[in-house]
Amino acid sequence: MQQYNDDNRGAAFPRQSDNPKAPKWSGPVKIDGKDYEISIWEQTSQKGQEYLSLKFGPPWVPKEKGGNYNAPKPAAPRVTDEATAPDDDIPF
DSSP states (O other), X not given: OOOOXXXXXXXXXXXXXXXXXXXXXXXXXXXXXXXXXXXXXXXEOTTSOEXXXXXXXXXXXXXXXXXXXXXXXXXXOOOOOTTTSOOOOOOO
């Protein structure tokens, strides 16, 4: 039995939102073996032609799992040598 190849494929599902700037469709996409999230807005050009605006970003992670929708990952802390690190106590 041949295994299904889902690379370079995805799906978009309708979204309900009170925010007029929120995408009308979104869903998971896999491109070159990496997972992404696609967001789709229905737009109208200045000449009145309808089109779809697409955005690809990192996968959506629910907030209850410690994620934030499409938030960039924080930079790794900078490693310093103990001899050059200040001895001041951090007030928090």
